[in-house]
Amino acid sequence: MYDVIIVGGGPAGSALGSFLSAAGIKNMILEAANHPRPHVGESMVTSSTRVFKEIGFLEVLEREGFIHKYGASWHPPTGKEFAIEFAEFPQEGIDQNYTYHVDRSKFDLLMLKHAEQRGTKVYQGVHVKQVLFEDGRAVGVRAMFGDKEVDLQSKFVVDATGRNTLLGNQLKLKVKDPIFDQYAVHAWFTGVDRGNERTADFIHIYFLEIERGWVWQIPITPEITSVGVVADKKVFRQSFSNQEEYFYTTLRTNVMAEHAMRNAVRINEFKVEGDYSYSLSKFVGNNFLCVGDAARFVDPIFSSGVSVALYSAKYASERIRVAFETGDFSEEALKPYETRMRGGVGIWYEFIRLYYKLLPLFTHFIQSKEHRLEVLRLLQGEVYDRKDVPVLDAMRKYIESVEKSDSHLMKSRLTDIPID
Numbered sequence: 001m002y003d004v005i006i007v008g009g010g011p012a013g014s015a016l017g018s019f020l021s022a023a024g025i026k027n028m029i030l031e032a033a034n035h036p037r038p039h040v041g042e043s044m045v046t047s048s049t050r051v052f053k054e055i056g057f058l059e060v061l062e063r064e065g066f067i068h069k070y071g072a073s074w075h076p077p078t079g080k081e082f083a084i085e086f087a088e089f090p091q092e093g094i095d096q097n098y099t100y101h102v103d104r105s106k107f108d109l110l111m112l113k114h115a116e117q118r119g120t121k122v123y124q125g126v127h128v129k130q131v132l133f134e135d136g137r138a139v140g141v142r143a144m145f146g147d148k149e150v151d152l153q154s155k156f157v158v159d160a161t162g163r164n165t166l167l168g169n170q171l172k173l174k175v176k177d178p179i180f181d182q183y184a185v186h187a188w189f190t191g192v193d194r195g196n197e198r199t200a201d202f203i204h205i206y207f208l209e210i211e212r213g214w215v216w217q218i219p220i221t222p223e224i225t226s227v228g229v230v231a232d233k234k235v236f237r238q239s240f241s242n243q244e245e246y247f248y249t250t251l252r253t254n255v256m257a258e259h260a261m262r263n264a265v266r267i268n269e270f271k272v273e274g275d276y277s278y279s280l281s282k283f284v285g286n287n288f289l290c291v292g293d294a295a296r297f298v299d300p301i302f303s304s305g306v307s308v309a310l311y312s313a314k315y316a317s318e319r320i321r322v323a324f325e326t327g328d329f330s331e332e333a334l335k336p337y338e339t340r341m342r343g344g345v346g347i348w349y350e351f352i353r354l355y356y357k358l359l360p361l362f363t364h365f366i367q368s369k370e371h372r373l374e375v376l377r378l379l380q381g382e383v384y385d386r387k388d389v390p391v392l393d394a395m396r397k398y399i400e401s402v403e404k405s406d407s408h409l410m411k412s413r414l415t416d417i418p419i420d
């Protein structure tokens with residue numbers, strides 16, 4: 001009998017395992033895959049550093065030589081580069097001015113091993129079929145160990161199954177995002193021209209002249225670069241018959257992206273991600289909660305996913321600790337976790353919506369003396385426990401003024417994204 005069964009050993013599940021073991025709460029991770037396994041989501045934001053430090057994982061990241069990410073760079077189709085460096089805005093509790101780009105198969109394996117070293121019992125290759133309930137409370141899981149179906153009991157269950165959303169599906173809690181229906185095709189390449197030395201190891205985002213379209217360029221090793229093309233799914237449906245054509249044709253709508261890829265050689269298969277924005281109608285219930293992508297997923301334009309996974313693990317562990325201290329595992333007792341996560345991810349979502357509403361506004365704001373640091377603070381992932389975010393109000397006001405004007409230069413760039 002374990003105190004907590006964590007279903008899923010991605011960043012959220014592994015970080016939670018590390019936190020719970022440190023708190024003396026006996027926990028087990030059941031992971032369907034056998035790591036190392038590939039995964040999308042290779043670029044971090046700096047707020048993640050705080051959590052890595054807390055669970056003692058920073059040393060591992062340094063030891064393994066993951067690429068240091070000092071900033072981010074945006075390329076509108078016009079060809080001009082706009083870059084930010086994290087060093088411009090030091091963050092409380094973080095004493096390095098960079099974060100990391102990672103090969104997720106290696107990173108996720110290391111995170112899982114780290115949790116194991118700190119006391120988590122880890123089973124890989126174990127697919128959990130369902131969470132078991134009695135009298136409205138989660139009491140364990142039904143899992144496949146090889147071809148054997150086994151029921152395991154626990155006082156508490158955590159869903160960390162990522163976009164598989166085990167509990168979201170089982171309890172019909174999943175609500176598809178009303179706005180975003182993005183479609184991504186990505187692969188690894190050698191021979192990508194990463195541009196000038198100062199920004200070569202930044203993440204590069206190229207804006208495309210298609211609906212909600214952009215390209216990511218993420219250095220994975222000195223030689224290998226991850227490149228992904230993202231756009232509204234209907235762009236793919238309406239105009240393309242295969243992924244390769246979609247990838248190259250849309251990428252070429254930005255001359256800088258085309259230039260960066262002129263000598264690139266693909267070294268693995270194209271992978272596709274679709275239908276990925278949603279939220280669960282609740283993140284917690286009696287004796288269970290959901291962390292990371294299993295709770296909510298927002299568009300990845302600002303590389304927020306792993307940071308959200310890590311912070312949800314941190315905040316979930318704090319609430320679970322209180323529950324074990326008080327003996328109260330009720331939905332009500334767990335609600336503060338949900339409120340905190342909804343607040344943080346809600347800020348990311350708002351930022352993303354305003355970004356897509358009027359693309360030139362983002363580059364305008366990161367160049368403005370008045371707003372640059374506040375935008376940077378968001379890009380670093382400082383979104384939790386904030387009462388207000390004045391820069392989002394300022395973005396909203398600016399958009400309203402463009403909407404009202406007949407002659408504003410940005411008027412034709414407004415999209416139909418609702419921002420009310």
Ligand SMILES: Cc1cc2nc3c(=O)[nH]c(=O)nc-3n(C[C@H](O)[C@H](O)[C@H](O)COP(=O)(O)OP(=O)(O)OC[C@H]3O[C@@H](n4cnc5c(N)ncnc54)[C@H](O)[C@@H]3O)c2cc1C
Nearest residue numbers: 008010011012032041043128161162292293300303305306
């Ligand atoms: C196109 C795209 C680009 C992205 N880019 C970035 C980026 O640059 N930076 C960033 O930070 N994030 C990015 N993300 C998001 C990032 O991939 C996720 O937010 C992150 O991986 C979430 O971690 P997690 O632990 O919640 O879930 P996951 O990493 O998905 O881990 C879930 C684990 O659960 C296991 N599992 C699933 N079902 C079961 C089951 N039934 N039983 C047992 N185990 C199970 C899976 O095998 C998996 O290992 C991107 C996402 C997309 C779609």
